[in-house]
Amino acid sequence: MKTGSVFRIGIATSILFLSQVFPAQSATGAPFRDPVPRARAIQDIAFGSCLRQERPAPILESIAESAPDLFVFLGDNVYADTTSEIVMNQAYRKLWEKEGFQKLRKKTEIHAIWDDHDYGANDAGGDFSFRQQSERIFKQFWQIADRSPYQDREGVYASFLYRSAGSHPIKVQLILLDSRSFRSPWKEKPWWKSLLGLGNSGPYVPDRDPDLTILGKEQWEWLRHQFSVQADLRIVASSIQVLSGADGWETWSNLPLEKERLLDLASSQPSPVVFISGDRHFAEISALRYRNRVFYDVTSSSLNQPLDFGEEENPLRRGNRFAGANFGRIRINDSRASWNLDLQILDQAGRVVLNERYMP
Ligand SMILES: [Fe+2]
Known part of the structure; x- marks a missing residue:
C-alpha cells in the first residue's frame, strides 16, 4: 500500500473515530x-x-383508564421527608400497594x-x-437498573427517544432533569x-451569582x-417550574442566569421544546416568547393533595389556574405532515380542564 493511501485511510479513520466519540463524550x-x-x-x-402516599389516590385509576403511552412522575412522588432508609422504603411501599399505581404500571x-x-427534605439541594x-x-423503586444511562451515573437524569404513533410519525425526545x-x-x-440555620423554607429571592447552579x-x-441529538420535538421534565417567576417559591427564576442558560440552549437549536413541571399544588400552562421562539411550561400538581394558597400572579399564564387534583397530558397530533400538540390539564375524573394548542 502506498503512503498516500495509508494517510487517507488514517484521516478517514480519525474522522470516523472523532464523529463517533467526540460529540458524545x-x-x-x-x-x-x-x-x-x-x-x-x-x-x-x-x-x-x-x-401523598398515605392518602387515597383515585386519580391514578383515571390516568390508567385514559391509557397514556407514557407517564412521567415529576417529583414529590412520595412524601418521605426523612434521613431514614427504613422510613423512605415504607413511603415507597405505600405507593406500590396502591391499586391505581399497579394498574398504571402494568398498562x-x-x-x-x-x-x-x-429526595428527603423540604426544598433541599446538593x-x-x-x-x-x-x-x-x-x-431501586423506579427499577432504573434496567435503564442503562441511569444506573452508573450520579443523579437521576436521563433521556429517551421515541417515535410518535400517527400516520406522519415524528421523533420525540424525552429529557428528564435532576433539579436536586x-x-x-x-x-x-x-x-x-x-x-x-433556618434555611430551606423560603421565601426566596433571585440570586445572580454566576457560580451558583441548578x-x-x-x-x-x-x-x-x-x-x-436529532429530534423533531423535545419534552423536558423539571420537577420545579421553569418559566413562572412565582415570587418566593422554588423555581428556575431563583437563579436567573441558569434559567437564561437553559432557554438560550433551547433557542440555539431548531427543534420545538416543551417543558413539563410539578411541585406547586396547582396546575397552569405558561408560555414565554424568548429569542423569537415560544416555549411552554405545563405545570401539573398535585395528584392527590391540591392546596389553594390563594391567587398567584403569573403574567405568562395561558387561561386559568386549576387548583383541584390533576394530571397533565401532551397529545401529539401527527395525522398530517404539519403536526401539532395539545397541552392539557385533566381533573380527577379524567376531564380536560385546560387545553392549549401548540403549533410548532
Ligand atoms: Fe416540591
Missing part, C-alpha cells in the same frame, strides 16, 4: 449513552406530581424524576447529607434565616449533548 471521558431509543410508539404523554411505561420530598442513600432507594442533586442553596428572602457541571454538559 462527558468530562469524565465516558461516552453519553443516551438518548436511549425506545421501541414504543407514543401519542399521549401523561405526567403528574405531588402524591403504561413509567418514568420518574424527584423533587424535594422524595448539600443534603442523605442524598446518596435516597438516590439508591429511588433507583447538584443544586446550590437558594437565597433566603429574610437575610437572618440562613444565619440562624443542574451542576456534568448534567449541563450532558444536556448540551442532548440538545444536539
Whole structure:
C-alpha cells in the first residue's frame, strides 16, 4: 500500500473515530449513552406530581383508564421527608400497594424524576447529607437498573427517544432533569434565616451569582449533548417550574442566569421544546416568547393533595389556574405532515380542564 493511501485511510479513520466519540463524550471521558431509543410508539404523554402516599389516590385509576403511552412522575412522588432508609422504603411501599399505581404500571411505561420530598427534605439541594442513600432507594423503586444511562451515573437524569404513533410519525425526545442533586442553596428572602440555620423554607429571592447552579457541571454538559441529538420535538421534565417567576417559591427564576442558560440552549437549536413541571399544588400552562421562539411550561400538581394558597400572579399564564387534583397530558397530533400538540390539564375524573394548542 502506498503512503498516500495509508494517510487517507488514517484521516478517514480519525474522522470516523472523532464523529463517533467526540460529540458524545462527558468530562469524565465516558461516552453519553443516551438518548436511549425506545421501541414504543407514543401519542399521549401523561405526567403528574405531588402524591401523598398515605392518602387515597383515585386519580391514578383515571390516568390508567385514559391509557397514556407514557407517564412521567415529576417529583414529590412520595412524601418521605426523612434521613431514614427504613422510613423512605415504607413511603415507597405505600405507593406500590396502591391499586391505581399497579394498574398504571402494568398498562403504561413509567418514568420518574424527584423533587424535594422524595429526595428527603423540604426544598433541599446538593448539600443534603442523605442524598446518596435516597438516590439508591429511588433507583431501586423506579427499577432504573434496567435503564442503562441511569444506573452508573450520579443523579437521576436521563433521556429517551421515541417515535410518535400517527400516520406522519415524528421523533420525540424525552429529557428528564435532576433539579436536586447538584443544586446550590437558594437565597433566603429574610437575610437572618440562613444565619440562624433556618434555611430551606423560603421565601426566596433571585440570586445572580454566576457560580451558583441548578443542574451542576456534568448534567449541563450532558444536556448540551442532548440538545444536539436529532429530534423533531423535545419534552423536558423539571420537577420545579421553569418559566413562572412565582415570587418566593422554588423555581428556575431563583437563579436567573441558569434559567437564561437553559432557554438560550433551547433557542440555539431548531427543534420545538416543551417543558413539563410539578411541585406547586396547582396546575397552569405558561408560555414565554424568548429569542423569537415560544416555549411552554405545563405545570401539573398535585395528584392527590391540591392546596389553594390563594391567587398567584403569573403574567405568562395561558387561561386559568386549576387548583383541584390533576394530571397533565401532551397529545401529539401527527395525522398530517404539519403536526401539532395539545397541552392539557385533566381533573380527577379524567376531564380536560385546560387545553392549549401548540403549533410548532
Ligand atoms: Fe416540591
